[in-house]
Amino acid sequence: MALTNSQYETIMKLYEARQTNSRHLLEERTAYVMKHIPGYNEVRNEIASVSVRQGKQLLLGNKDAIEDLKTELARLRRKQDALLTDASLPTDYLAPVYECPACKDTGYIDGRKCHCFLQAQIDLLYEQSGIRKMLENENFSTLSYEYYQGEDLTRFKNTVLTCRNFINNFNSDYHNLFFYGTVGTGKSFLSGCIAKELIESGHSVIYFSATGLFDTLSKYKFDYRNSDDLRSSYGDLFESDLLIIDDLGTEFTNNLIASELFSLINDRHLRKKATIISTNLSLEDFRNRYSDRIFSRITSNYEICKITGPDIRMYKKRLQNRK
Structure with a gap:
């Protein structure tokens, strides 16, 4: 994926x-070293003089100049090493120190991103996603089907399969997901599973609760000072590889909010940037709460996944209280 500027x-x-x-x-x-090791600076100056002298000999056609230079430099460097060793310092004490010796702290090796750059990229993406802590527990490694039965289990398994296909085809197939259903059934959890997999593969993921999203949009719209951080967050809403809008319907909704939501999902659709939306609202309530054009965009451009079952959060809480 391409990072934003x-x-x-x-x-x-x-x-x-x-x-x-x-x-x-x-x-x-x-x-x-220059202050505390007598003679080191003199050897250093001698290395410079020898290099200049032998360079002149090479220009004059002396074919042995290069070999003579190598021999003399090796002798002088052994002398430097001895001076450092006598001062109880390692022989590489004056060598450049890099956090990543592979790329020498440039981030690139032969024009390709170094492994340290890729790790820095993932760390940044986690930080900017806003869900680093959440994804420690909400990922495919902790996924369980034990809370579901019958039709609820079938729906959840089908949605998990949809999520895995979404990840596997992310680079080749523009796709959006819309999770809806009863409270606490795993909608946010599955969004987190997807987010972790994509961040780990170097994709930019931005997570917002619905309340946080519209707070950011409102601040950008009405705060004319627009700090650099705010401008960056606003731009990432449109440019990130994946935007997750969680718990849509919990925010205070009015015509302005509905208009901002439409602009956001429509703009991302035009850019072919994937979006995941989760809501506890039924499709009918969602349509009534927002607008026909938003509902039309969702049903036309998103894969609709209904998830039902028990409130897992409440179920776990009851188990904790029994202990």
């Missing part, structure tokens, strides 16, 4: 900070 800049600032720290550390070590 702001996301890429955030990661590159991390590498700039690493390079600055490395440079400062090397400067401090060099200053220490």
Whole structure:
């Protein structure tokens, strides 16, 4: 996936900070050696002089200049190593220090993203998703069918299969999901399962409760100062690979909210950016609460998944109270 400009800049600032720290550390070590190890600076200057002298010999056609230079530099570096060792310092004390030696803190190896860049990308995506803590417990590794029976179990299994297909085909098939049904039946849980899998594969995921989403939209619309963080969050709503809107219907709804929701889901649809919406409302209540055009966008462009069953959160709470 392609990072947004702001996301890429955030990661590159991390590498700039690493390079600055490395440079400062090397400067401090060099200053220490020059001050406390007699003779080291003289050897350093001799290395520079030898390099210049042999370079001139090479220009004059001396074919042995390169080999002579290698031999002399090796001798002088052994002398440097001895001086460092005598001062109880490692021989690589004045070598650059990198957090990632593989890419030397540039983030790239031969034009490809280093493993450390990919990890920084995942860490950033987790941070920006807003659901790092939630996904520690809500993921496919903790999925269970034990709370469902009969038709409820069939629906849940079918929805899980839909979620796995959504993940497996994410890069090749633009798709949206709409989870609806009774309270506490696993709608948010399945959204989290999808989010974790996609973040781990390097996709940007933004999670909002419905209340938090419309609070952000309202702040952006009416706060004309628009801080950098707010502008970035607003832009990510439209550019992230996946947007999750959880518990739609719990927010205070009016014509402005409905209009903002339509603009958001319509814009993401035009950009072919995936969206997952979950709600406790029935389809009829959803249609009545919002508008026909929103309902039409949902039913036309989203796969509708109904999830029913017991309130798992309440069930777990009752079990805890019995202990």
